[in-house]
Amino acid sequence: MNIDELREHLCSTYPDLCPLFSVEYGDGMLMVDSSRLHEAASDLRDLGFDRLGMVTAVDTGDEFELVYRVQSREMHAGIFVKTRVARDVASIASVNDLWPAANWQEREVFDMFGIVFEGHPDLRRILLTDDWVGYPLRKDYEDERIIRRPDYI
Amino acid sequence: MAFVDDLGAALDKTPGGGIILTSLDAVMDWSRGKSLWMMPMGTACCAMELIAASFSRFDFDRHGSIPRPDPRHCDVMVVAGTITRKMAPAVKRLYEQMPDPKWVIAMGNCAVSGGIFYYDTYSVIRGVDEFLPVDVYISGCPPRPEALQDAILRLREQVATDSIVPGRDRQLNTILPTPGSPRKGDSAAADGDDS
Amino acid sequence: MTEQTIVNIGPSHPSTHGVCRVIVTLDGETVVHAEPVIGHLHRGIEKMAENRTYLQVVPLTDRLDYVGSMYANWAYCRSVERLAGIRVPERAEYIRVIVCELQRIASHMMGIGSTGADTGATSAFMYTFAQRDHVVELFEALCGARLTYNYVRPGGVSMDLPDGWVEQCRAFTAQHPPVMMEIDRLLFGNVIARARLKGVGVLTPEDAVGWGTSGPVARGSGVDWDLRRDDPYSVYPRFDFQIPLGEIGDCYDRARVRLWECVESCKIINQALDQIEPGSVHAEGLPRLLAPRPGDAYDHIESARGSLGVYLVSDGSPRPYRMKVRSPAFCNLAVLPLLAEGHTLSDLIVIIGSLDPVFGEVDR
Numbered sequence: 001m002n003i004d005e006l007r008e009h010l011c012s013t014y015p016d017l018c019p020l021f022s023v024e025y026g027d028g029m030l031m032v033d034s035s036r037l038h039e040a041a042s043d044l045r046d047l048g049f050d051r052l053g054m055v056t057a058v059d060t061g062d063e064f065e066l067v068y069r070v071q072s073r074e075m076h077a078g079i080f081v082k083t084r085v086a087r088d089v090a091s092i093a094s095v096n097d098l099w100p101a102a103n104w105q106e107r108e109v110f111d112m113f114g115i116v117f118e119g120h121p122d123l124r125r126i127l128l129t130d131d132w133v134g135y136p137l138r139k140d141y142e143d144e145r146i147i148r149r150p151d152y153i
Numbered sequence: 154m155a156f157v158d159d160l161g162a163a164l165d166k167t168p169g170g171g172i173i174l175t176s177l178d179a180v181m182d183w184s185r186g187k188s189l190w191m192m193p194m195g196t197a198c199c200a201m202e203l204i205a206a207s208f209s210r211f212d213f214d215r216h217g218s219i220p221r222p223d224p225r226h227c228d229v230m231v232v233a234g235t236i237t238r239k240m241a242p243a244v245k246r247l248y249e250q251m252p253d254p255k256w257v258i259a260m261g262n263c264a265v266s267g268g269i270f271y272y273d274t275y276s277v278i279r280g281v282d283e284f285l286p287v288d289v290y291i292s293g294c295p296p297r298p299e300a301l302q303d304a305i306l307r308l309r310e311q312v313a314t315d316s317i318v319p320g321r322d323r324q325l326n327t328i329l330p331t332p333g334s335p336r337k338g339d340s341a342a343a344d345g346d347d348s
Numbered sequence: 349m350t351e352q353t354i355v356n357i358g359p360s361h362p363s364t365h366g367v368c369r370v371i372v373t374l375d376g377e378t379v380v381h382a383e384p385v386i387g388h389l390h391r392g393i394e395k396m397a398e399n400r401t402y403l404q405v406v407p408l409t410d411r412l413d414y415v416g417s418m419y420a421n422w423a424y425c426r427s428v429e430r431l432a433g434i435r436v437p438e439r440a441e442y443i444r445v446i447v448c449e450l451q452r453i454a455s456h457m458m459g460i461g462s463t464g465a466d467t468g469a470t471s472a473f474m475y476t477f478a479q480r481d482h483v484v485e486l487f488e489a490l491c492g493a494r495l496t497y498n499y500v501r502p503g504g505v506s507m508d509l510p511d512g513w514v515e516q517c518r519a520f521t522a523q524h525p526p527v528m529m530e531i532d533r534l535l536f537g538n539v540i541a542r543a544r545l546k547g548v549g550v551l552t553p554e555d556a557v558g559w560g561t562s563g564p565v566a567r568g569s570g571v572d573w574d575l576r577r578d579d580p581y582s583v584y585p586r587f588d589f590q591i592p593l594g595e596i597g598d599c600y601d602r603a604r605v606r607l608w609e610c611v612e613s614c615k616i617i618n619q620a621l622d623q624i625e626p627g628s629v630h631a632e633g634l635p636r637l638l639a640p641r642p643g644d645a646y647d648h649i650e651s652a653r654g655s656l657g658v659y660l661v662s663d664g665s666p667r668p669y670r671m672k673v674r675s676p677a678f679c680n681l682a683v684l685p686l687l688a689e690g691h692t693l694s695d696l697i698v699i700i701g702s703l704d705p706v707f708g709e710v711d712r
């Protein structure tokens with residue numbers, strides 16, 4: 001399967017999302033609803049995307065954008081799967097059962113953003129201490145120990 | 154060091170004991186200064202220079218400064234690298250495990266003041282002197298191995314001013330050599346402290 | 349089955365290669381479970397980047413993987429260039445390839461040396477660190493720093509090669525492969541090192557892919573995946589080089605792959621030095637303050653530890669809205685519980701060393 005066939009397949013499977021799927025620099029982007037994330041991820045894995053490169057999140061203000069990057073060694077392609085979750089009920093299905101690589105990466109996202117991954121076997125803080133208060137990479141994170149850098153660019 | 158401390162205190166009170174004390178101090182300081190074993194508390198980038206310092210090119214063993222991973226064998230703790238809030242309790246505990254007398258070298262900007270990680274970060278301790286008494290600071294990000302070599306030699310000068318009488322040494326400890334001050338080896342009165 | 353003992357290793361332990369803490373559950377001397385506890389060097393670089401301009405982030409990336417600073421520089425700069433649409437002059441691309449292959453040698457010298465030290469052969473460290481110091485001196489001549497270079501910048505590199513540098517570099521690449529052969533005989537030909545390394549910590553290819561490992565850890569298991577060839581970037585398609593692969597994925601294979609990669613890196617450097625032509629080393633007409641279009645960009649390169657990626661989100665301001673570093677060492681370290689199970693405590697140390705983690709990059 002090459003990248004064009006892949007695009008056709010994904011566009012037919014997710015018709016409402018077709019315009020969001022673009023292949024640029026060999027990287028595709030697929031925007032899915034948070035309830036369909038696990039389904040889409042499992043679909044991609046069956047299509048030959050055997051590596052989970054990255055799981056991260058971006059705080060866009062009112063909600064979190066979760067970014068997954070899956071890679072296929074066979075097709076020499078990488079696809080971003082993006083989804084959005086609400087800020088007050090930040091929770092999403094874990095993809096740990098598809099790629100074990102998600103184990104630590106989802107723990108890191110939980111540690112930094114406080115997004116709960118349902119079905120994760122061991123969701124604890126990974127980089128910060130267990131008694132840390134707050135989620136540092138959220139834009140509204142407050143900590144009196146931070147000294148803001150003077151603005152002199 | 155309890156026995157040496159008692160001996161020093163007793164000698165200090167004894168009439169005429171000062172002469173013995175001076176000679177004892179000289180012997181003790183000479184022997185301490187020539188074998189400052191390092192506790193390599195390397196956490197980040199500076200640890201690479203600390204490793205490079207003890208291997209083939211720079212060869213610190215010739216100064217008698219052998220890196221020993223066990224804190225109970227060490228005289229000087231070289232804090233090389235960024236200390237975070239998660240790491241600080243471990244550093245403090247290792248320092249407490251070292252036997253007296255002990256010294257601390259803060260190697261690199263992160264250990265001195267937080268360095269590049271001073272602003273905007275939530276997890277870095279801004280300088281190891283927030284919880285440890287530091288004797289020598291080395292600037293640089295990271296400092297060259299030669300800078301660490303210089304710090305060891307400076308520390309040796311400081312060790313040479315120590316006394317075994319309890320209380321007296323801490324007072325002397327705070328007198329650090331000013332930057333650019335002449336070395337012991339530079340003056341005519343070389344007292345055998347050269348390496 | 350005897351009573352289980354829990355042993356804490358670290359966070360300051362000479363054989364964990366940094367500030368890693370491992371909580372090991374032992375049955376006698378056999379590891380039942382090893383749980384790495386990381387984050388002792390978490391400095392919040394991703395948060396700091398949100399309050400710096402794009403150029404001011406480059407020195408922060410130096411401190412990520414401090415054994416191979418050039419890689420993080422380059423991965424970040426590629427990401428910025430993709431985001432802002434900057435074209436890099438060809439000479440700058442060649443210089444980047446040369447310094448990054450030199451960096452691979454410097455980094456692997458550390459990895460191979462510590463493999464030797466873990467198995468009780470400290471003399472290997474003496475040989476490898478002498479080689480590493482040659483590379484570090486080349487870098488010092490290039491940009492004035494021994495470890496944190498801040499050399500690769502968005503749009504090119506900070507300065508051109510100094511006079512006589514090419515000759516020094518050629519002299520190094522000529523003397524390096526024979527030393528590698530010597531280390532091969534000295535360390536990997538040694539019966540003790542072979543006994544300690546062979547068959548220890550076997551990572552199957554399926555696990556290597558599933559757990560997201562990359563670099564020498566994955567290639568040691570026979571996973572034929574190298575971004576320099578499979579997702580070619582920069583001027584790598586113009587070079588002829590082999591990708592060394594391991595057979596069964598034990599500690600011996602991983603260390604051996606690193607050794608051969610150094611030899612291949614010398615080949616790439618020689619070809620690049622032959623092909624490089626005079627020219628500009630920095631893109632012309634760049635604004636002093638980069639403010640790319642709103643959007644996101646991701647780019648990755650093959651670092652000494654695996655595929656190192658940087659994901660950047662811009663909101664149109666001169667500061668990144670979000671920077672995420674996809675750290676290969678983080679993913680590689682995650683397989684430690686898998687590898688350590690069933691081996692002895694002394695083998696655990698060898699396994700950690702063979703994964704070659706750098707905690708600046710694991711914890712960020």
